[in-house]
Amino acid sequence: MSEKVRVFIASENRLVRESLSRILSKRCDLEVVSSQGLADALGEAMHSDTEVLVLDSLEYLFLEKSEEKAVPERLARPRVLLVCMEEDERLFLRAIRAGVLGFIAKDASALDVVAAVRCLARGEAVCPPRLCRFLFDFVAAQAVEFPQSCVKIRLGLTRREQQLIPMIGRGLTNKEIASQLNLSEQTVKNHVHRILHKVGVGNRLSLLGALEPGMLN
Amino acid sequence: MKAIRVLVANRPRLMRELILATIADQPDIEIVGEINDDSEMENAVNSTRPDFLIVALEKSNRLPAACDLVLQNHPRMKVIAISPNSNSSVFYWTSLQVRSSEIEASEEGVLGALRGLHARVEEVQ
Numbered sequence: 001m002s003e004k005v006r007v008f009i010a011s012e013n014r015l016v017r018e019s020l021s022r023i024l025s026k027r028c029d030l031e032v033v034s035s036q037g038l039a040d041a042l043g044e045a046m047h048s049d050t051e052v053l054v055l056d057s058l059e060y061l062f063l064e065k066s067e068e069k070a071v072p073e074r075l076a077r078p079r080v081l082l083v084c085m086e087e088d089e090r091l092f093l094r095a096i097r098a099g100v101l102g103f104i105a106k107d108a109s110a111l112d113v114v115a116a117v118r119c120l121a122r123g124e125a126v127c128p129p130r131l132c133r134f135l136f137d138f139v140a141a142q143a144v145e146f147p148q149s150c151v152k153i154r155l156g157l158t159r160r161e162q163q164l165i166p167m168i169g170r171g172l173t174n175k176e177i178a179s180q181l182n183l184s185e186q187t188v189k190n191h192v193h194r195i196l197h198k199v200g201v202g203n204r205l206s207l208l209g210a211l212e213p214g215m216l217n
Numbered sequence: 218m219k220a221i222r223v224l225v226a227n228r229p230r231l232m233r234e235l236i237l238a239t240i241a242d243q244p245d246i247e248i249v250g251e252i253n254d255d256s257e258m259e260n261a262v263n264s265t266r267p268d269f270l271i272v273a274l275e276k277s278n279r280l281p282a283a284c285d286l287v288l289q290n291h292p293r294m295k296v297i298a299i300s301p302n303s304n305s306s307v308f309y310w311t312s313l314q315v316r317s318s319e320i321e322a323s324e325e326g327v328l329g330a331l332r333g334l335h336a337r338v339e340e341v342q
Binding site: 012013014015016018019020022023083085104106107108109110112113 | 302
């Protein structure tokens with residue numbers, strides 16, 4: 001038999017914690033390792049070997065970030081399922097940016113929560129259909145508004161590599177870039193090497209010639 | 218002893234299902250109905266005659282408007298309003314003009330309130 005998915009529940013509402021905990025615990029493939037109020041859960045969820053963190057407040061993730069450095073490296077970061085009593089598009093986007101992988105809205109059922117926990121455990125993302133449509137529209141609109149971003153994405157550049165391009169365009173040295181981004185000079189050198197490889201050029205000068213001017217800003 | 222009759226009308230759906238899961242296995246409590254739309258509240262109360270109505274507590278810490286209307290016609294029915302967003306809950310008993318925030322929004326708190334208040338009513342009657 002495969003191991004159970006380890007679930008941590010963080011909610012300010014005790015009734016939600018208790019009843020959700022009981023519903024999830026009844027499933028033979030899920031194990032609720034802890035259920036706590038947000039203040040008590042702060043940091044603890046990240047320090048346990050939780051696989052899925054179920055929470056009903058996005059603010060928790062921002063508070064938790066202040067403790068992020070203390071998370072032991074041996075532990076993988078739990079996948080976060082946000083159970084949101086309000087279906088709000090801006091909140092949904094903030095949740096995605098904060099690293100949430102699953103979003104359950106107010107019209108969800110308890111069984112939907114169970115299914116979502118299993119999906120996250122499998123490495124999938126969960127999104128209500130209406131917000132999924134919103135996400136498609138949002139990404140499509142961004143592609144129109146920021147064509148240079150599309151080019152960067154098409155080239156397969158990571159966010160960090162995209163961040164470096166304008167700095168290279170300004171003529172900064174590896175050392176200067178490293179200083180600005182709080183990175184080591186060797187790390188910057190590696191990033192630059194990978195950028196050149198992805199764009200298919202041999203040096204910085206060729207890189208500037210190969211990219212559109214808008215991408216260098 | 219008669220089972221405690223409860224009508225559950227909480228929103229959102231998830232909150233309602235969590236409350237139903239809390240009281241479903243209790244042998245002395247009978248769920249007489251579940252509604253997902255406040256417009257159904259009057260009909261549901263008329264047809265099921267619950268001892269308790271459990272509803273969502275609005276953000277302003279008030280009962281849903283539909284609930285106010287129902288209570289005018291059913292002043293003996295008790296109402297427990299539970300917030301989906303916080304630990305707040307309020308108990309109303311219109312015929313005795315009771316409004317209390319002392320119920321803990323937890324499984325123990327809600328079950329204790331249903332049993333304790335029902336027992337007091339039986340004593341009075």
